[in-house]
Amino acid sequence: MSWLLTFSRSTVGAKAIMALTGAAMYGFLIVHMAGNLLVFSGTPELHNHHSVFLHSFPELIWPARAGLLLAIVAHIFSWVNLRMRSSAARPVAYKVKQSRASTLYSRTMQLSGPVILVFVVVHLLNLTSGNIHPGFRMQGAAGAALPVGVPGAAEAFGSPAAYENTVALLSQPLWGVFYIVANLLLGLHLFHGGYAMCRTLGLSGERQQGLAKLLASGVTALIVGGNVAIAAAILLGLVK
Amino acid sequence: MKLTLNVWRQKDRRSPGSFVKYAVNDVSEHMSFLEMLDVLNEKLQTEGQDPVAFEHDCREGICGSCGFMVDGRPHGPMPRTTVCQLHMRSFKDGDELVLEPFRAAAFPIIRDLVVDRGSLDRIVGAGGFVSVNTGSAPEANSTPVPKSVADKSFDNAACIQCGACVAACPNAAAMLFTSAKMQHLNVLPQGEPEKYERATNMVLQMDKEGFGHCTWHGECAEACPKGIPLSSIAAMNMDFNVGNLLRTPPTSGGDGGG
Incomplete structure (x- = not known):
């Protein structure tokens, strides 16, 4: 396995790990956004049943969570490794340095990344564990909302009342705006990340470069557009 | 003035x-x-x-x-x-x-303004060559090369090793340089047999010299006086990734080229 160690320690290999783990998170975001579009279905039960459905497969959901956690850790670990090396690669900074090609997306990657990490933690505390929430509820066996705080509620009833919890949180202006801003920052990261991912994994050629940009912008627009639409609709009271 | x-x-x-x-x-x-x-x-x-x-x-x-x-x-x-x-x-x-x-x-x-760019020479030394048996020159037309492939090779071969790509890169990476010196050989039939070994050896030497990584700003390609395209780096990544993950990794210290 020494070849794997050599690979992951190289600048190109570490970037490939960032690209692969990024792709995994990309995939999760698409599914996550698509599932949440159920708030627009008009029937809260559908959204809640979706949550119950996912929670009814602990043997799948826990490995998936572990896999995502591993992807996040590997993504950050590789970045720290590369960042330390590139800092060492230019110990004396330029007095004057002009940029000719870099973009807002590419320059803000190191800012948007940590912001997304903080957002993900807050988001989990908001809507998965319910530690930060104005009135977190679990759903009963029949799908009826039950107040949280009943010992063993999570075990007995399995899943949070996804619809009610989401609407209760995002209808508060501060939270609604926070979620929209966080998603826009996520978009900056996803656009450059999606493009860089294709190139890092080896999509070369002029035509493929266009394809990489198209793919990155399309999927980013889909994810961010979907998420922002949900938050905005709840904030504006279109979804109650 | x-x-x-x-x-x-x-x-x-x-x-x-x-x-x-x-x-x-x-x-x-x-x-x-x-x-x-x-x-x-x-x-x-x-x-x-x-x-x-x-x-x-x-x-x-x-x-x-x-x-x-x-x-x-x-x-x-x-x-x-x-x-x-x-x-x-x-x-x-x-x-x-x-x-x-x-x-x-x-x-x-x-x-003053003079820097030692020997690190670039050492990257070339690690793989920027083709191993051939010496002897009489081969028949010129025995290995046909399509025009598009020859052009691609020549685009990369235009690199004059000035180091502007490294200077322009926010990470002081030598990715564009290394990929140019690698890809002008990798795309040709003469360089193809050693391409995965070449990719691994040159990238590892580049890392050893203390250059940074690629974050796809594209500053290097803009600064390059010879117009080496950013896609060369993507092609290098492909050869390095495939060579290391999908194929038997090359043994270090190669015993006889080819």
Whole structure:
């Protein structure tokens, strides 16, 4: 396995790990956004049943969570490794340095990344564990909302009342705006990340470069557009 | 025209350096940037001062010897131009310019604007060649190469090893350089048999020299006087990734090439 160690320690290999783990998170975001579009279905039960459905497969959901956690850790670990090396690669900074090609997306990657990490933690505390929430509820066996705080509620009833919890949180202006801003920052990261991912994994050629940009912008627009639409609709009271 | 230059002066690798301000008068717009520095140096020498050291050789934009930062851009403001082919008509009377050496840990400063780019030679030494048995020259038409492939190879072979890509990169990475020196061989039938081994050896040498990683800003390709495309880096990544993950990794210290 020494070849794997050599690979992951190289600048190109570490970037490939960032690209692969990024792709995994990309995939999760698409599914996550698509599932949440159920708030627009008009029937809260559908959204809640979706949550119950996912929670009814602990043997799948826990490995998936572990896999995502591993992807996040590997993504950050590789970045720290590369960042330390590139800092060492230019110990004396330029007095004057002009940029000719870099973009807002590419320059803000190191800012948007940590912001997304903080957002993900807050988001989990908001809507998965319910530690930060104005009135977190679990759903009963029949799908009826039950107040949280009943010992063993999570075990007995399995899943949070996804619809009610989401609407209760995002209808508060501060939270609604926070979620929209966080998603826009996520978009900056996803656009450059999606493009860089294709190139890092080896999509070369002029035509493929266009394809990489198209793919990155399309999927980013889909994810961010979907998420922002949900938050905005709840904030504006279109979804109650 | 009259110019004011802020030039990085540093006696040798170990001495601390600093910016020194010089006024250069009587600059003709027809002078090249290096000729303008020649004028400055002649004046400094007649005044008994040390001339500003800068590297140069052909002054035709093809040897890759020259190169330093002019106002934060490697080789100055003209795209696809080495600093020896940059003319003073690109500037205007009264301009104040900052001249700095290419800055990277892998490019130690020798003196003033001259840096040691031996690290680039060592990357080429690690794999930028084709192993062939010596003997009589092969029949020219025995290995046909399609025009599009030959063009791709030549685009990469245009690299003059000046180091502007490293200087422009926010991470001081030598990705564009390494990929050019690798891909001009990897795409040809003569270089293809060794391409995965070449990719691994050159990338690992690049890392050993202390260059940074690629974050796809694209600054290198914009700064390159020869227009090496960013896609060369993607092609290098492909060869490195495939060679290391999908194929039997090359054994170190290759025993007999091919």
